[in-house]
Amino acid sequence: MSVTTETSSRAKTSVAPRRNNRQLKKYLPLALGLTVAAAVLLIWQIASTSGWVSPVFLPPPGAIVAAFGRLIQIGYVDSTLLQHTLTSLGRVFAALTCSIAIAVPAGLLIATSPIGRGILDPIIEFLRPLPPLAYLPLVIIWFGIGEPSKVLVISLSMIPAITIATASGVRAASRSQVNAARAFGASPAQLLWNVLLPSALPSIITGIRIALGAGWTTLVAAELVAAGRGLGYMIQSAAQFLVTDVVIAGILVISAIAFAFEALLRFIERKYVPWGRNH
Numbered sequence: 001m002s003v004t005t006e007t008s009s010r011a012k013t014s015v016a017p018r019r020n021n022r023q024l025k026k027y028l029p030l031a032l033g034l035t036v037a038a039a040v041l042l043i044w045q046i047a048s049t050s051g052w053v054s055p056v057f058l059p060p061p062g063a064i065v066a067a068f069g070r071l072i073q074i075g076y077v078d079s080t081l082l083q084h085t086l087t088s089l090g091r092v093f094a095a096l097t098c099s100i101a102i103a104v105p106a107g108l109l110i111a112t113s114p115i116g117r118g119i120l121d122p123i124i125e126f127l128r129p130l131p132p133l134a135y136l137p138l139v140i141i142w143f144g145i146g147e148p149s150k151v152l153v154i155s156l157s158m159i160p161a162i163t164i165a166t167a168s169g170v171r172a173a174s175r176s177q178v179n180a181a182r183a184f185g186a187s188p189a190q191l192l193w194n195v196l197l198p199s200a201l202p203s204i205i206t207g208i209r210i211a212l213g214a215g216w217t218t219l220v221a222a223e224l225v226a227a228g229r230g231l232g233y234m235i236q237s238a239a240q241f242l243v244t245d246v247v248i249a250g251i252l253v254i255s256a257i258a259f260a261f262e263a264l265l266r267f268i269e270r271k272y273v274p275w276g277r278n279h
Contacts, residue, residue: 041061044058044060044061045060045061048060048061056242056244057244058244059244059245059248063245064245064248064249064252066245067245067246067248067249068081068249071246071249076234076237076238076243076246077229077233077234077237078228078229079229079234081234081249081253083229084229084230084231084233084234084250085231085253085257087229087230087231088219088223088230088231088232088254089257091147091150091151091154091219091222091223091230092154092212092215092216092219094151095151095152095154095155095158095215096158096208096211096212096215098151098155099155099158099159099162099211099215100162100208102155102159103158103159103160103161103162103163103166103207103211104162104163104166104204106120106124106159106163106166107162107163107164107165107166107167107169107170107200107204108166108167108170108192108196108197108200110124110163110166110167111166111167111168111170111171111196111200112170112192112196120163124159124160124163124164127156127159127160128160128164132153132154132156132157132217132218132221132222133221135153135156136153136221136222139152139153139156149222150219150222150223150227153218153221153222154215154218154219154222157211157214157215157217157218158211158212158214158215159211161207161208161210161211161214162204162207162208162211163207164207165203165204165206165207165208165210166200166203166204166207168200168203169199169200169201169202169203169204170196170197170199170200172199172200172203173195173196173199173200174199177195177199178191178195178196181194181195198275201273202269202273202275205265205268205269205273208265209261209262209265212258212261212262212265213258216254216257216258219231219232220232220235220254223236224236231250231253231254232250234246234250235247235250235251238250
């Protein structure tokens, strides 16, 4: 009886440190992130209030908070912060929808068909290294300065990442699963829908995460040209008149939205594509 009790006590003693280590590993990145953020704010406050940097170029954090209040209540260049944000979000979501509708089938064709690879692969490789500002003037000449040209420019920056990720995911499908499906008489459509596409989903989500980063970068560039509303337009207009607090507020809004997108995609991947963790 005493031996059993001693063994149980030792087990509890060994479990507690492991639990503490797991808790430490779980919360350590969050604690470090908050510490770094607090340190950056402190340095920012000291630099902007002690004369190291002119407040014209680097307003103190309190001025940024006040700018947020003005943007929400009064707005800037004839629109509130919410109107600018919704306009930019509409362009990004429209471009993302078009990109997924084009890039996923293109990636599937590149991975499964020599003809598809021969036709589409050179186009993707041509688009992939091009900076959006290089083809933005050409798109404006062809399609004008309306919304379609902005959505098109953002889409062109997103398509290569999603296409390449989709093709890579399909190629990484387990050969045993493919052979098993064929052995059971699966048609090409059933093989695609039930084996290849689920296998490629984690890679597709990763491609969308990368594409969204490129899309936000391109959005700001696209809104610099003949836009009447949007976060990029607001930042550019404020920069022309040295309204630095509005510029920084716009940058922070874009960063917060991009962070929220990233968190949402990670949640979707963890919740609905759990097999992606084993890749």
